[in-house]
Amino acid sequence: MSEVARVLAVQHGVNGGPGRFGEWLSEAGVEVDVVAAFDGAVPPSRLAHDGLLVLGGGYMPDDDERAPWLPATRSLVSQALTRSVPMFGVCLGGQMLAAVAGGKVRADAGAPEHGSTPVGVRAEAAGDPLFRGLPAVVPAIEHHVDAITALPSAAVWLAETARCPYQAFRVGHRAWGVQFHPEVTPERILQWDAGPLLEQGFDREELYAAAVADQEAATAAWRTVATRFAAIVLGATGR
Template sequence: MPTALVIGHSKTAGLRRLGPWFNEQGLDYEVKFGGDGLPESLDGYAALIVLGGAPLPYEDDRFPWLPATRALTRQAIDGQIPMLGICLGGQLLAYVGGGTVEHRKLQPEHGITPITLDAAAADDPLFSVLPEFFPMTENHVDHITSLPAEAVLLAHSDRSPVQGFRLGDRAWGLQFHPEVSAANIAAWDADDIRDVEHDGFNWEEVLRRNSVYDAENTKLAEAFARRFADIVLQAR
C-alpha cells in the first residue's frame, strides 16, 4: 500500500480521524515526530502531510527540525509529490513558496468556523468536493498574510484571507483542521480553554457550535480526506 510521510510537531500529534479514512481508501501513512529526526528525502513515500504546531514556520530556534521540514516541503513541490499542509503545515508551504506568515497580524480563530470557497475551487482536484460554504475547525493566532505569486487561492473566512490554496499541481495548504472533530475539541485541556477565552471566545459557545455542525463537518472532512487519498493513488 502506498505510504504518506506525516510530520508531527509534538509526540502526541497524529492524523486522528483522517487516518482510518486514508487506510480505507488505500493509502497508508507513517507519522514521524520532527524532534526524533526526519528522512533526508521523500524517496519511497507517495505523499507528504505536515501537521499543525505552535511556532511560525521559520522559528527554527523553537523547533529545530523546521529546516528539514521545509526541505521536504520543497522536494514535494519540485517533485510534484502530493502534499497536504494543515495549519502550520499550510503556513510552511506558503512560506517555502515565497509567501508571508505573521503572528497575530489578524484576529485569531478557534473552534468550528464558516469557510467560503473562492472561484478557483470549482476546478480544483481536491477542494471541488466541498460546497461553497462549509464548517471546519480552526485553532490559530498566526496567519498567511500573502501567498506565493504562483499560488491559487481556494478558500477564505471572515478573519483569514487564506483558508486554502494550491501551489503547483499537487500541493495544498490549509489553515483549517479537517482532522479535528467536535469530540477532539471537547477534550481540550484547561490551558487550551484559557487560551481560547483569552482570545475573546466563550468556551460554552465554542462547544455549542461544534455540536451543531459536527455531523456536517464530519461528512465533509471524510469526503475531503478520501479525495486526497485518491489523488495520491492516481499520481503513482
C-alpha cells in the same frame, strides 16, 4: 516500490496527529507513517514516500530555535514541490507550504480563529481536484493566531473566512495547504487551554457545542477532500 501507497506525516505536537484525516486516507488505500518530530524523531532528509502530510503545531514555519526539526520539514516540503509529490499541509503545514513557495506568514496576525468556523469555498475551487463541488460554505475547526498574509504568486486561492482570508490554496498541481483542521473532531476542543481562549473572547464550552452541531456537515466535506487526496496519491504512483 512498496505494494501499498504510503504518506509521510510530520507531527509537531503530542496532540497534533493525523487524526481522522489519516483514518480516511487509510480507508481509501493509503497508509500513513508518522514522524513524531516533537518527541525527538528527525524527519528524513529525503522524501521517499508517495505523499507528504505536514500537520499543525504552535510554531511559525521558521521557528527553528524552538523546533529544530523544522529545517528538515521545510526541505521535505520543497522536495514535494520540486518533484510534484502530493502534499497536504494543515495549519502550520499550510503556512509552511505558503512560505516555502514564496508567500508570507505573520505571527499573531491579530485575528484569532477558534472552534467551528464557516469557511467560504471560492469560485476558483470549481476546477480543483480536492475542493470541487463542495458546498459554498463548509464548517471547519480553527485554532490559530498566526496566519498567511500573502499567498505565493502562483497559488490558486480556494477558500476564505472573514477574519483570515487564506484558508485553503493549491500550489502547482499536487500541493494543498489549509489553515483549518480537517483532521480533528469536536472533542479536541475540550483539550484546549480555556484561559487563553477567554482572553481572546472565546468560551471553550460554547466552541465545543457549536462544533458538535456542525460535525455532520464538516465530516462529509473533509472526508471527501481526504478521499480525493488519497486518489491523487494513488494516481501519482500508478496504482
